[in-house]
Amino acid sequence: MKNEQDANIKDNINGDINDNPILKKMYWVMRRNYIVRLLLIYMFPLILLVVYFQYQYNGLLTKSREHHLMSAAEGQSRILDIFIKERINNIINLIDNPSLSYPISSQELNKMFEKLHKDSDAFIDLGYLDTTSIQKGYAGPLQFLEKKYYKKEKWYDELINTNERYVITDIYLGLRKTPHFTIGAKIIINKKTIIFKTSLDPQKIYNYMTSLEKSKDIHILIVNNSGYYQLAPTEVGKPMKLSFYIPNKSLNIGIKETKDSRFYAFSWLASLNWAVIVKEKEDTVKSYFNLKIEIIIASIIFIAFLFFVIIYRSKNIVKVEKEKDMVLLQFEQASKLATVGELAAGIAHEIGNPLNIIANEVGIMQDYSNPKFKSTKTLQDMNPHYKKIISAVYRIKDINKKLLTFVSQKDNELREYNLNDLIEDLVSGFFEREMKVDNIEIIRKLNHNIPTILTDSNQLRQVLINLLTNAHDAIKPSGKITISTNANTDNIYIAVSDTGSGISQDKLRKIFLPFYTTKPVGKGTGLGLSVSYSIIKNLGGTITVDSKPGLGTTFTIILPVKR
Amino acid sequence: MNSMYENIQLLIVDDELDFLDTITERMELRGFVVTKAPNGEAALEAVKTKKYDIAILDLKMPGLDGKKVLEILKREHTNIEVVILTADGSSDVAEETSKLGAFCVITKPIDIEKLISVIILAYESRLKKDSGFLKQDFEIVS
Numbered sequence: 277m278k279n280e281q282d283a284n285i286k287d288n289i290n291g292d293i294n295d296n297p298i299l300k301k302m303y304w305v306m307r308r309n310y311i312v313r314l315l316l317i318y319m320f321p322l323i324l325l326v327v328y329f330q331y332q333y334n335g336l337l338t339k340s341r342e343h344h345l346m347s348a349a350e351g352q353s354r355i356l357d358i359f360i361k362e363r364i365n366n367i368i369n370l371i372d373n374p375s376l377s378y379p380i381s382s383q384e385l386n387k388m389f390e391k392l393h394k395d396s397d398a399f400i401d402l403g404y405l406d407t408t409s410i411q412k413g414y415a416g417p418l419q420f421l422e423k424k425y426y427k428k429e430k431w432y433d434e435l436i437n438t439n440e441r442y443v444i445t446d447i448y449l450g451l452r453k454t455p456h457f458t459i460g461a462k463i464i465i466n467k468k469t470i471i472f473k474t475s476l477d478p479q480k481i482y483n484y485m486t487s488l489e490k491s492k493d494i495h496i497l498i499v500n501n502s503g504y505y506q507l508a509p510t511e512v513g514k515p516m517k518l519s520f521y522i523p524n525k526s527l528n529i530g531i532k533e534t535k536d537s538r539f540y541a542f543s544w545l546a547s548l549n550w551a552v553i554v555k556e557k558e559d560t561v562k563s564y565f566n567l568k569i570e571i572i573i574a575s576i577i578f579i580a581f582l583f584f585v586i587i588y589r590s591k592n593i594v595k596v597e598k599e600k601d602m603v604l605l606q607f608e609q610a611s612k613l614a615t616v617g618e619l620a621a622g623i624a625h626e627i628g629n630p631l632n633i634i635a636n637e638v639g640i641m642q643d644y645s646n647p648k649f650k651s652t653k654t655l656q657d658m659n660p661h662y663k664k665i666i667s668a669v670y671r672i673k674d675i676n677k678k679l680l681t682f683v684s685q686k687d688n689e690l691r692e693y694n695l696n697d698l699i700e701d702l703v704s705g706f707f708e709r710e711m712k713v714d715n716i717e718i719i720r721k722l723n724h725n726i727p728t729i730l731t732d733s734n735q736l737r738q739v740l741i742n743l744l745t746n747a748h749d750a751i752k753p754s755g756k757i758t759i760s761t762n763a764n765t766d767n768i769y770i771a772v773s774d775t776g777s778g779i780s781q782d783k784l785r786k787i788f789l790p791f792y793t794t795k796p797v798g799k800g801t802g803l804g805l806s807v808s809y810s811i812i813k814n815l816g817g818t819i820t821v822d823s824k825p826g827l828g829t830t831f832t833i834i835l836p837v838k839r
Numbered sequence: 840m841n842s843m844y845e846n847i848q849l850l851i852v853d854d855e856l857d858f859l860d861t862i863t864e865r866m867e868l869r870g871f872v873v874t875k876a877p878n879g880e881a882a883l884e885a886v887k888t889k890k891y892d893i894a895i896l897d898l899k900m901p902g903l904d905g906k907k908v909l910e911i912l913k914r915e916h917t918n919i920e921v922v923i924l925t926a927d928g929s930s931d932v933a934e935e936t937s938k939l940g941a942f943c944v945i946t947k948p949i950d951i952e953k954l955i956s957v958i959i960l961a962y963e964s965r966l967k968k969d970s971g972f973l974k975q976d977f978e979i980v981s
Contacts, residue, residue: 624927628926629858629926631926631947631948632855632858632949633858633861635948635949636858636861636865636949637857637861639861639865640861640865640868643868649868651868661861667857668857713854713900714899714901715902753907
């Protein structure tokens with residue numbers, strides 16, 4: 277039975293919390309605030325961190341890509357340099373032969389070419405010409421080149437006019453229609469300048485360069501001084517075509533980023549005016565791009581996850597708050613009932629007495645009509661008795677009304693109230709008579725200039741009842757309770773002072789704790805002051821206590837004027 | 840029938856004057872000799888001048904309350920029987936007042952027949968006490 281009742285109360289309160297639009301809005305605002313707060317606390321730094329991380333990671337990635345490309349360009353150019361220097365050495369060593377005599381027999385020339393070819397299979401052929409610029413001898417696969425006139429060739433002029441022993445041409449197609457380049461080297465035999473020329477196939481060294489493990493993810497391009505491809509993979513360009521990019525000639529080595537975030541690194545060769553350009557393959561670019569996207573997606577997923585956690589958490593927090601409020605409401609309800617219980621003796625007295633009067637008045641009228649008592653009373657004489665009955669009935673009705681306004685849950689809302697009126701109603705309705713019977717004088721010191729206040733009258737009434745009941749219980753055998761109101765610009769003050777026994781310092785500290793009571797068993801629940809405290813706190817105010825043992829206690833409620 | 844109750848000296852103490860007047864009239868109709876006291880002080884004043892058999896005493900009164908009056912009556916006039924009238928019918932009231940020596944507690948609103956029967960019982964008890972008192976005196980003398 278009792279559990280059923282509890283469940284009912286709980287249901288009612290549940291309903292109150294979920295249906296009340298003000299509460300609903302309050303919880304919504306509470307949740308929104310929690311979300312904003314959690315977002316600010318967790319999300320904001322996290323997003324900053326993620327952005328920072330992205331920025332740093334991209335920088336690092338770019339640096340590493342640049343570094344990788346530049347070192348690749350440098351490495352490749354070095355390989356090519358070494359290759360070319362070796363070939364020059366091969367040819368110089370070959371022709372610096374003291375036993376060499378002019379003219380050179382084709383047998384001798386073939387021998388020399390064989391030697392050369394043994395050094396490197398990049399050598400295609402070997403020929404020689406004199407200052408007449410006509411090829412005098414030739415060893416190699418293209419016999420038709422013999423007797424060819426080379427005067428028109430640029431390299432020939434260059435070699436004749438230079439102090440260097442050799443010249444190296446750019447790559448050209450020439451008569452044989454395959455890309456090759458030529459090294460020309462000169463030697464003076466018997467005061468006669470002899471020029472050897474050898475063609476080299478660059479494809480082999482290029483194949484070697486591109487086949488290296490570290491060249492796997494890059495394209496290697498070789499351009500000449502004027503930016504024409506010397507060697508290039510077919511998907512990028514053809515030899516002799518103008519390069520998409522002409523490296524800066526003032527730098528030995530450099531890097532460039534294009535608008536679509538592709539990187540090119542270049543390195544000029546030491547041995548001739550060629551540059552190696554290294555370019556990331558599209559797959560590599562794509563894999564870097566994908567990596568970036570993956571990290572962004574992971575960050576977004578992480579942030580979204582956290583966001584949902586925050587949303588969920590805020591929901592939970594509000595749920596916990598709701599439950600807390602519900603417990604508080606139940607607690608208040610319980611304390612209200614407890615307060616009613618504490619008032620019960622007073623109420624019984626207030627109702628019992630008029631009932632007693634009615635019963636007696638009816639009784640005496642019965643007596644008058646009883647022949648046993650031989651009454652000579654007329655109907656006229658009944659009038660005072662009727663009046664007494666009526667006044668007793670109204671006394672009960674009055675108490676009933678006051679009692680209902682106190683227990684009523686209905687107008688549990690904020691409205692403008694004049695606290696003086698509220699106090700006046702409460703004191704004259706409930707307490708004055710009971711207090712008088714117990715020899716307690718209630719003194720009102722109400723400041724009639726206090727402003728009205730937006731508050732919950734039921735809750736405030738409950739607090740005042742608690743304070744007055746406590747004051748009543750503290751006074752033995754007789755004394756005074758003073759209720760005063762006052763206000764300044766910010767606050768309204770309600771003070772309830774008694775001339776009772778007072779509260780010692782150690783008890784004063786525990787006075788607002790739930791279930792703390794000094795009243796005899798069955799008299800107090802220990803809920804009144806703790807609930808009063810939470811009520812006043814909920815109304816935006818505070819409640820303080822000041823007590824001198826033996827002299828009395830003053831409770832002061834401070835409520836803000838504007839909420 | 841009046842003669843039945845004429846010997847019983849009643850003191851009724853209650854601050855509810857409407858009730859006090861009416862109950863007095865009803866008791867007088869039934870032949871009791873009744874003195875009214877509207878408060879504790881008046882009751883204590885009354886017992887100084889006259890000997891009462893039974894006091895009907897309200898508990899909650901301004902000034903001296905019922906319990907105080909009961910205490911004083913029982914201390915200073917040992918043989919008076921006190922019937923407590925109260926609107927609060929809780930058991931601790933009965934316990935407390937009976938400890939203080941009340942004859943019994945009647946809850947308001949009162950039923951006059953019940954009140955009278957209680958008064959008679961109280962009066963009998965009072966008479967017994969009187970004889971006991973005499974006996975005691977006698978024993979002391981002998």
